[in-house]
Amino acid sequence: MHFIVCIKQVPDTTEVRIDPATNTLVREGVPSIINPFDENAIEAALQLREKHGGKVTVITMGPPQAEQALREALAMGADEAILISDRAFAGSDTLATSYTLARAINKIGDYDLVLCGKQAFDGDTAQVGPGLAEHLGIPQVTYAIDAQIVDGRLRVKRLLESYFEVVETPLPALITCVKQMNEPRHAGLRGVMKARKAQIPTWTAQDIEADVERCGLTGSPTNVIRVFPPQRHRAGEKLEGDVEQVVQTLISKLREAKVL
Amino acid sequence: MAINIYIDPDKCVGCKLCLGACPYGAIVVEEGKARFTEACVLCGACVSSCKFGAIIWEQPKKEEVDTSQYQGVWVIAETHDGRLAEVTLELLGEGRKLADTLDEPLSLLLLGNGVEPLASVAGHYGADRVYLVEDEVLAHYRTAPFTDVAVGLINKYKPSIVLIGATSMGRDLGPRIAARIGAGLTADCTGLEIDPQERLLRQTRPAFGGNIMATILCRHARPQMATVRPKVMKKLDPDPGRQVEIVREQVSLNEKTIVTKIVEIVREEGDEQVNLQDAEIIVSGGRGLRAAENFALIRELADVLGAAVGASRATVDAGWIPAYHQVGQTGKTVQPKLYIACGISGAVQHLAGMSSSDCIVAINSDPNAPIFDVATYGIVGDLFEVVPALTKALKREFGQQ
Numbered sequence: 001m002h003f004i005v006c007i008k009q010v011p012d013t014t015e016v017r018i019d020p021a022t023n024t025l026v027r028e029g030v031p032s033i034i035n036p037f038d039e040n041a042i043e044a045a046l047q048l049r050e051k052h053g054g055k056v057t058v059i060t061m062g063p064p065q066a067e068q069a070l071r072e073a074l075a076m077g078a079d080e081a082i083l084i085s086d087r088a089f090a091g092s093d094t095l096a097t098s099y100t101l102a103r104a105i106n107k108i109g110d111y112d113l114v115l116c117g118k119q120a121f122d123g124d125t126a127q128v129g130p131g132l133a134e135h136l137g138i139p140q141v142t143y144a145i146d147a148q149i150v151d152g153r154l155r156v157k158r159l160l161e162s163y164f165e166v167v168e169t170p171l172p173a174l175i176t177c178v179k180q181m182n183e184p185r186h187a188g189l190r191g192v193m194k195a196r197k198a199q200i201p202t203w204t205a206q207d208i209e210a211d212v213e214r215c216g217l218t219g220s221p222t223n224v225i226r227v228f229p230p231q232r233h234r235a236g237e238k239l240e241g242d243v244e245q246v247v248q249t250l251i252s253k254l255r256e257a258k259v260l
Numbered sequence: 261m262a263i264n265i266y267i268d269p270d271k272c273v274g275c276k277l278c279l280g281a282c283p284y285g286a287i288v289v290e291e292g293k294a295r296f297t298e299a300c301v302l303c304g305a306c307v308s309s310c311k312f313g314a315i316i317w318e319q320p321k322k323e324e325v326d327t328s329q330y331q332g333v334w335v336i337a338e339t340h341d342g343r344l345a346e347v348t349l350e351l352l353g354e355g356r357k358l359a360d361t362l363d364e365p366l367s368l369l370l371l372g373n374g375v376e377p378l379a380s381v382a383g384h385y386g387a388d389r390v391y392l393v394e395d396e397v398l399a400h401y402r403t404a405p406f407t408d409v410a411v412g413l414i415n416k417y418k419p420s421i422v423l424i425g426a427t428s429m430g431r432d433l434g435p436r437i438a439a440r441i442g443a444g445l446t447a448d449c450t451g452l453e454i455d456p457q458e459r460l461l462r463q464t465r466p467a468f469g470g471n472i473m474a475t476i477l478c479r480h481a482r483p484q485m486a487t488v489r490p491k492v493m494k495k496l497d498p499d500p501g502r503q504v505e506i507v508r509e510q511v512s513l514n515e516k517t518i519v520t521k522i523v524e525i526v527r528e529e530g531d532e533q534v535n536l537q538d539a540e541i542i543v544s545g546g547r548g549l550r551a552a553e554n555f556a557l558i559r560e561l562a563d564v565l566g567a568a569v570g571a572s573r574a575t576v577d578a579g580w581i582p583a584y585h586q587v588g589q590t591g592k593t594v595q596p597k598l599y600i601a602c603g604i605s606g607a608v609q610h611l612a613g614m615s616s617s618d619c620i621v622a623i624n625s626d627p628n629a630p631i632f633d634v635a636t637y638g639i640v641g642d643l644f645e646v647v648p649a650l651t652k653a654l655k656r657e658f659g660q661q
Binding site: 036081094095127133134158166178223228240247 | 321621
């Protein structure tokens, strides 16, 4: 079985800065990590490989330094990694990103399951997984908390608003993974050594035969026109005194504020 | 050029696989080759059914879209147990405002089985028109048939704006539709307005765990699509006198061609409200509860308030409570009127999921806990004393009414 995991390198911080000139996020100087949900996707792929055999290929679309995220995935135990990188991909929204990833996966060719994280920690959109499945023309199962392959079919437990839904679908398919799915393993020393030596090919727009009109900023129907800090709650009020008194004060404050 | 679909005669082998996949019966096979009839609404459902790559689906280049052809505001309905979801009602309220500003109609796209009675409800909450599609295949939400039907109707009627709840359904469906038709989609919006000059939809959303806000425009592609966070927009007071036009759409869906099957629905507990994103009030418990059974304190307080029960990641990881209660960046993002955090220290990831709540009450024994930085009202104290006292006082309070 061939498992393809799509990962994204994200800044390891919730401290973000905005460049006032360009209205874009300044990512320089901020350490980068694999998007946490994507680590769950890698772990899920590794577990499925352990059970069913085959290989795990990890891909990412990003700038040259995103190669580091691929090496971390290799260190966890992935077999192969491919960096999809080209100036033409810069400024991609979720539509352009999912198109580009689909071109890369079509170039890889044979696969059984594509795994993505539920969403990226920076953009929080959760749109690339379903968009990618659409471009590939395969079924998607989002919010996977458990995924098994039973008699050649995919069986997934989905974490929904107030219950779990178990669905079955044929392969190839795509799943997006939630945090509660598993505990991603740490890379062992052998894995780290192997990852350090691994050759990671870079595929450009030309390599994946992408229509550059559909990539990057040009291929992105959405444009960010303004970025600004959110309104923060004003400094809170501490209620003090004995328990009965505090509780009464709280209730009357909530009544005044009309939240009760 | 709009979306275009055609069959490559060199690749088509006349196998008829696409016939079953078409919800509109718009493909015929003649002389060993498939051909689209006039009934084709460009839904794209057939594309992935072809094993030979013979169905070619071309998206328009963005500067080629004639945006003036697109008019009207649509909301895609979400239903649960025969009722319209709260977020759908909220979107009708917000959609009404947008439609009035544009002086265009507001429509609800209602897919399901036996859902016709909901059309008039949609009217009471602001819809001018309901596009109704009923079929057994649509009884429960599944990605493929909902996408096929929605795309077909979007291509047929060309709305300018399409709004969907940013729920697990909307965030599954929205990107699938957008990718098929090449539309721009903005996720999890918390603010929508019409730009007065350009008549475009300005979509505002949080990113980076709520640390920044971004306003997004979609100038060229249509429709302008957004998923919208529950509990942010206001539903209208229902007006039972308001009439709605119902447009019933016929589709021929076939269960045999839908590859994804729902095998089982698993609920792990009784009747308590766990749909956090629909809740007006949430009472959440954290590590400070010390043990699974102490969630009983949280549930009692939640019961009195008619609130949903939330949880921090630590308690879910410890197995004290099922994962769908989890609030935070790796759980659910919620924005209730009142959020009561009990024994939650307030890690950045938790705050990302709840700090935009209207009013936050924090109960924690550590006066330096970061939860107090976002709390409207903070109580430094032992939750095992404060929570039961609050429950008791509220019972008394409500009992007097």
